[in-house]
Amino acid sequence: MTGFDSLPEQVGRNFTRYSGHVFIAAAGIAVRAIAPHLRSKGVDPAVVAMDPQGANVISLLSGHLGGANELARQCAAITGGRAIITTATDCAGVPSLDMLAQERGLHIGDPDAIKDVNAALLEGRTVQVFDPLGCLGPLDPEAFVLLDTPDLWREGEPGVRVHWTVSPKRPGLVRLYAPVLCVGMGCRRGTPVSEIREFVERVLTENGLAVESVAAAGTADIKKDEAGLLLAAQELGLPLTFFDADTLKTVDAPNPSAMVESHVGTPGVSEAAALLLCERGELLVAKQKTSRVTVAVAGRTKCSQP
Structure with a gap:
């Protein structure tokens, strides 16, 4: 390992490059850096900050979302020391919403509002939850109350909404986005990545769907070398699945195209790919087209659990 002359400069160069940092130094030195x-x-x-002997291993920053609590436990297990965890919910032995959401693979839309929900849990108040697909899994009935419809929402009280559609920001509301949307894509040869990505985002926005809830994208296997599609999926952070024509044909897509069938060998690509990715769930947005891009969106009928 290459040495360095200035700790602040070294931290500045690397702070955002890594998901975790361990300082073998006094906590105050780590804080200033x-x-x-x-x-x-x-x-x-x-x-995480630990003394040179590894006797005390302190979770210093991003205990829940960043994983510092777990990193401290791992370091303490190696050194034989004690993991020092100071997050309130851990100390009180009550569920932590941010950890629960992270474990379930949910995107947190309002991290600043988590403190309101966790404070309510610490005070022993029940937190209202609208989670129609059960993405959070079984919840302690003494800590959470499940709402059957959003109409039962109590305004002004902390709560959690787990969904795939966009909703207004409210005080005390934590919006969690469930990874249940799948996008089917197609394009003409040579379509630039910006045009594809912008149209995908436009279709989602115009239909009130959260981009944070998109879990996967799919297209026909003849597009395996289509740079625009490959880069669009990469920029959107989505795994891209390629389906052969015979597989796409197994889906009774509602908007077939004779032109697509003549070029691809199947009457539809975007709708069929979206439905296949979503385990033949529900088509939420039928095929939308520009002169060069085609997009459809489907939704899973259950929440995939990690």
Whole structure:
């Protein structure tokens, strides 16, 4: 490992490059080194500080979302020391919403509102939850009350909404986005990535669907070398699945195209690919087209659990 002359400069170069940092130093030294680089609990990496003997291993920053609590436990297991965890919910032995959401693979839309929900849990108040697909899994009935419809929502009280559609920001509301949407894509040869990505995002926005809820994208296997599609999926952070014509034909897509069938060998690509990815769930947005791009969106009928 290459040495360095200045700890603050070294931290500045590497703080956002890694998901976790372990300082073998006094906690105060670590605090001063990371302070200029802190942004928010939603994006800051895990930071752990331990003494040179590894007797005390402190979870210093991003205990839940960043994983510092778990990193501290791992370090303590190696050194034979004690993991020092100070997050309130862990100390009180009550569920932590941010950890629960992270374990279930849900995107947190309102990290700043988590404190309101966790505070309610610490005070022993029940937190209202609208989660129609059960993405959070079984919940403690003494801590959470499940709402059958959003009409039962109690305004002004902390709560959690787990969904795939966009909803207004409200005080005390944590919007969790369930990864249940699948996008089918097609394009003409040579369509630039910007045009494909912008149209995907436009279709989602115009239909009130959250881009954070898109879990996967699919297209025909003849597009395996289509740079625009490959880059669009990469920029959107989506795994891209390629389906052969025979597989796409197994789906009775509602909007077949004779032109697509003549070029691809199947009457539809975007709708069929979206439905296949969503385990033949529900087609939420039928095929939308520009002169060069085609997009459809389907939704799963259950929440995939990690």
